[in-house]
Amino acid sequence: MAIPVSYNIRNLKLRKGLTIMTALGIALTVTTAIFIMALLAGLNKAFASSGDPLNVLVLRKGSTAELSGGFDASLLPTLRNLPGIAKDKNGDPTVSGEWVVVIVLPRKDGTGEVNVTVRGMMPDGLEIRRPKVNLVEGRWFTPGQREVVISDSIHKRFANANVGDSLAFGKGPWKVVGIFDAGGSAYESEIWGDVNQMASDFDRQGGYSSAYLRATDPVSADALKHRVSDDQRLKLEGMLETEYYEKQTRSGAPIKFVGLLVGIIMAIGSSFAAMNTMYAAVAYRGREIATLRVMGFSRPSILTSFVFESLLLSLLGALVGIVLMLPFNGMTTGTSNAVTFSEVVFSLRMTPTVVGYAILFAIIMGLLGGLAPAWHAARQNILTALRG
Amino acid sequence: MTLTRFVTKSAFRNKRRSALTVLSISFSLLLLTLMMTIWRSFYMDQESEQSSQRLVTRHKVSLTFALPMFYRQKIRAIPGVTNVVPVSWFGGLYKDEKPENFFAQFGTDPEEFFKVYPEFQMPSDQFSAWQHDRAGVIADSELAKKFGWKIGDRIVLKGTIYPVDLELNVRGIYKAPVPTQSVYFHWKYVEEAVSWAKDTAGTFGIMADSPQNVTKVASAVDDNFRNSPQPTKTESEKAFQLSFVAMLGNVKAFILSICLAVVFATLLVSANTMAMSIRERTREVAVLKTLGYTRGTVLGLFVSEAVVIALLGGLVGVLAAIGIVQAMAHASGTGLFLTGMKVTPATMLVALAVSALVGFISAMVPSYHAAQVDIVEGLRYIG
Numbered sequence: 001m002a003i004p005v006s007y008n009i010r011n012l013k014l015r016k017g018l019t020i021m022t023a024l025g026i027a028l029t030v031t032t033a034i035f036i037m038a039l040l041a042g043l044n045k046a047f048a049s050s051g052d053p054l055n056v057l058v059l060r061k062g063s064t065a066e067l068s069g070g071f072d073a074s075l076l077p078t079l080r081n082l083p084g085i086a087k088d089k090n091g092d093p094t095v096s097g098e099w100v101v102v103i104v105l106p107r108k109d110g111t112g113e114v115n116v117t118v119r120g121m122m123p124d125g126l127e128i129r130r131p132k133v134n135l136v137e138g139r140w141f142t143p144g145q146r147e148v149v150i151s152d153s154i155h156k157r158f159a160n161a162n163v164g165d166s167l168a169f170g171k172g173p174w175k176v177v178g179i180f181d182a183g184g185s186a187y188e189s190e191i192w193g194d195v196n197q198m199a200s201d202f203d204r205q206g207g208y209s210s211a212y213l214r215a216t217d218p219v220s221a222d223a224l225k226h227r228v229s230d231d232q233r234l235k236l237e238g239m240l241e242t243e244y245y246e247k248q249t250r251s252g253a254p255i256k257f258v259g260l261l262v263g264i265i266m267a268i269g270s271s272f273a274a275m276n277t278m279y280a281a282v283a284y285r286g287r288e289i290a291t292l293r294v295m296g297f298s299r300p301s302i303l304t305s306f307v308f309e310s311l312l313l314s315l316l317g318a319l320v321g322i323v324l325m326l327p328f329n330g331m332t333t334g335t336s337n338a339v340t341f342s343e344v345v346f347s348l349r350m351t352p353t354v355v356g357y358a359i360l361f362a363i364i365m366g367l368l369g370g371l372a373p374a375w376h377a378a379r380q381n382i383l384t385a386l387r388g
Numbered sequence: 389m390t391l392t393r394f395v396t397k398s399a400f401r402n403k404r405r406s407a408l409t410v411l412s413i414s415f416s417l418l419l420l421t422l423m424m425t426i427w428r429s430f431y432m433d434q435e436s437e438q439s440s441q442r443l444v445t446r447h448k449v450s451l452t453f454a455l456p457m458f459y460r461q462k463i464r465a466i467p468g469v470t471n472v473v474p475v476s477w478f479g480g481l482y483k484d485e486k487p488e489n490f491f492a493q494f495g496t497d498p499e500e501f502f503k504v505y506p507e508f509q510m511p512s513d514q515f516s517a518w519q520h521d522r523a524g525v526i527a528d529s530e531l532a533k534k535f536g537w538k539i540g541d542r543i544v545l546k547g548t549i550y551p552v553d554l555e556l557n558v559r560g561i562y563k564a565p566v567p568t569q570s571v572y573f574h575w576k577y578v579e580e581a582v583s584w585a586k587d588t589a590g591t592f593g594i595m596a597d598s599p600q601n602v603t604k605v606a607s608a609v610d611d612n613f614r615n616s617p618q619p620t621k622t623e624s625e626k627a628f629q630l631s632f633v634a635m636l637g638n639v640k641a642f643i644l645s646i647c648l649a650v651v652f653a654t655l656l657v658s659a660n661t662m663a664m665s666i667r668e669r670t671r672e673v674a675v676l677k678t679l680g681y682t683r684g685t686v687l688g689l690f691v692s693e694a695v696v697i698a699l700l701g702g703l704v705g706v707l708a709a710i711g712i713v714q715a716m717a718h719a720s721g722t723g724l725f726l727t728g729m730k731v732t733p734a735t736m737l738v739a740l741a742v743s744a745l746v747g748f749i750s751a752m753v754p755s756y757h758a759a760q761v762d763i764v765e766g767l768r769y770i771g
Contacts, residue, residue: 018660025656028649035645064485064548067452102450113631115450169449202449203617253487262419262646266653269415273657276408280664333638 026317036259051241084220120198138178170201274369310370413701474589480545495575514560674766698747
């Protein structure tokens with residue numbers, strides 16, 4: 001026969017101070033774990049949602065990122081004539097030769113400088129990205145003008161980044177004419193302008209660092225990718241844009257490493273604390289447990305009851321931890337992209353998976369902390385305990 | 389029985405509880421020490437004498453832009469500059485794309501390299517062998533150990549930024565005071581192989597004649613190139629390294645919040661234990677007071693007991709942290725950020741002080757209540 005749950009709840013309520021303090025300790029651990037998991041979830045989301053499976057990115061062979069080197073502009077017409085490319089509104093192939101550079105901008109809060117990606121693109125470049133990117137303020141840049149559009153997060157995080165302001169980089173000021181929202185993707189950390197203007201500003205005429213081709217459908221995207229890579233004359237490599245960003249998720253490796261370390265150490269510490277509390281609970285109730293045994297409750301039911309109590313305690317902690325973290329949900333931050341060295345902006349995301357893992361984490365702590373004391377409680381000698 | 393003996397005896401009268409508390413506190417303190425060590429090596433480390441005399445010049449726009457090689461002679465002419473070498477990031481792949489096989493690779497000029505980095509130790513025969521082999525490379529001793537490189541070995545670096553695969557011969561293995569996990573080769577090799585890399589350098593390493601002149605040299609260099617097509621940004625080596633830490637994001641806030649959470653959690657654990665153990669002894673307190681112990685002494689006894697337990701936890705934690713840092717600094721694949729990290733005596737002292745303080749604060753409230761207990765009430769208390 002099982003011991004009623006209300007018995008455990010009443011017990012937890014009886015030793016309020018002890019319960020609250022232990023639960024708070026677990027809550028802090030859970031909060032830290034959620035914080036780190038939410039960071040990683042946000043970062044993964046930034047990369048996972050980036051790129052469009054219909055876009056084929058073309059880089060020089062051997063190069064791993066848009067930033068590393070480039071290829072001659074004379075190769076672009078060859079790319080343009082490849083089969084399987086969608087037509088743009090003028091009936092031409094949707095192809096954008098682009099220049100990507102990294103510039104340094106000071107953070108608004110004065111905590112240092114950040115590398116920001118500046119991308120020069122052809123008019124088709126905007127069309128290629130339109131499905132993923134929305135204009136929230138102003139207008140898109142006009143080709144041939146010293147105009148840029150900036151992402152919403154750059155607008156929020158850097159000084160002088162409003163529509164109408166000027167950003168100084170390259171050979172002079174660039175007018176900000178619009179702000180776009182990239183929905184948490186890697187574009188969220190970029191500044192866009194006309195490719196020819198950019199190239200001349202950075203003395204990079206006559207070449208492109210990458211090219212984007214818009215395929216008509218997923219099958220031709222795949223064929224296009226192979227066609228680019230297999231062409232011996234081009235010495236270029238084609239990949240789906242989604243594949244390119246997938247590789248960059250390793251930027252989260254340092255956070256993951258530190259996070260795992262912190263999470264595990266804190267969890268072990270908290271398990272010991274929970275164990276302490278549960279041992280005390282068992283010790284206080286030696287007589288009570290013996291009485292329960294006399295009344296006919298079996299050892300297994302006492303064991304389950306105490307493990308359950310420990311679980312309740314840790315779940316309470318998890319709940320508090322989750323509530324403590326809620327205000328931070330959606331907070332944006334940035335880290336360095338390990339591939340491009342530029343900043344990638346992402347937000348803390350408490351996804352259901354993160355919350356699920358946090359609860360699982362708390363359950364493990366509760367089990368670790370509760371098993372030994374519960375075992376101890378179940379094994380007590382009835383007579384000695386009754387006398388004690 | 390002396391009071392000290394009384395304290396230690398009562399601290400461990402409930403062995404299991406004390407052990408669990410000590411363990412719990414030690415894990416928290418372990419984490420705290422790790423975080424402080426990371427903080428220290430990022431923001432506070434005393435740089436070596438040579439490092440404080442060194443500067444790095446890069447393109448003002450960003451590191452991804454190269455500088456013209458003729459800048460080297462111009463920088464050399466600036467008063468206060470003793471030596472200048474090109475240091476260009478190659479960013480190639482060794483074996484494969486796995487992060488554990490990644491390390492820093494720089495192209496430089498062997499003639500002057502050791503004048504700018506005098507703290508790197510290498511036998512002179514290896515030095516001349518490196519100088520005379522255009523395809524020669526020298527490797528950090530820790531890195532050479534990790535990959536099992538010996539003098540004469542051939543390593544291939546597959547270019548990602550530069551379209552060239554470097555076939556290099558290991559000519560020397562140098563020892564750096566702080567492991568660098570880097571290799572250095574002749575930049576000329578790349579310049580000859582890649583037309584657009586000719587006469588360029590990624591950055592310049594500059595040795596100033598004294599640490600006091602570093603700021604002066606930095607602004608002199610930048611002034612010199614202010615109006616040229618490739619303006620420069622020159623800063624001390626430490627500042628240059630810090631800019632990489634800054635790129636990781638708001639590391640300071642991240643570490644601080646973890647530290648705060650850890651300290652607070654420790655406080656809770658310790659307070660919890662003390663509350664439990666003091667409540668059990670209400671009767672004992674009354675007996676002590678009957679025997680003539682004053683409130684102050686009783687208070688002191690309990691507080692010292694908590695401090696002893698917390699300190700012990702702190703000690704175990706710090707010792708574990710030293711072991712972990714040692715293991716991480718020498719392990720492969722943990723990245724360049726953790727190389728050369730050490731737990732300093734100051735960090736240990738701070739960690740121990742924090743644990744003692746935590747013990748002290750956690751015992752204050754329950755001990756105060758215990759000391760206030762009315763003797764008759766206390767004697768009647770049955771727990």
